[in-house]
Amino acid sequence: MTDDTQPRVVPRAVEPQLMFTGDAAAALDLYAGVFGDTAVESQVNADDGTIAFASFRIGGARFRVIDSPPVHEFTFTPAISFAVDCSTPEDVDRVVEALSADGQVFMELGSYPFNDRYAWIADRFGVSWQVGVASGA
Template sequence: MPATVLPFLMFQGDGAEALEFYLSVFPGAAIEQIERYGEGGNAPAGSIKLARFRIGEQTVMCTDSPVKHAFTFTPSFSFFVECDSQDDVGRLGEILKQGGAELMPVGNYGFSTLFTWVSDRFGVSWQLNYA
């Protein structure tokens, strides 16, 4: 059996920017481990070779792929965030969707008191919920 299963985000050159953005958006978020490409590596110096960061109790891994791909993130994968307050749903939704998209506006959809689904400027989807 696997010891752990972690979400893994593969960016194409903007991983460091995304990581800094997530650390600024979520209070208490932190880098657990980071390795960057050096000079003469497969990717631009300073880009993320491999990182682990934590949002809440969830550890996430990410990288800046040195190989360019014809695919990126889709809403079929999203982070589901249980918020502590209704204000957090609105605040986080507004911040995360800047430069991205609002997939479902803030509202009561019957399965929770308040919910929104957004895609950030990096293409990562976030479902924000307040039960």
């Protein structure tokens, strides 16, 4: 429940931020190779060559990535995933094949009651993706 006596914040943006531990550049390369409309908007490298901060877009959605200098006990979890709506079943197949290489499959590529061509996967970095044919496609 919100406290109506407190002013509400209107954020300028809310964007997902992906934290890697040395693999942010490789992840950006993978995503640029899978999605034709990926564009890195800005990138600042740390002295050791890792990414201190970068922003990029896929399908109009803006993401942030960093390489965390300390190694943490946690990594990505499938509880948060990125939904990708593809135009054709063939596009779904290509995205799933590329992103799931050396990754993990949570739901096999197939037909489900909610989508004719769908899979839920994690890429080799542990980022979770739900890929399917857009409704009406």
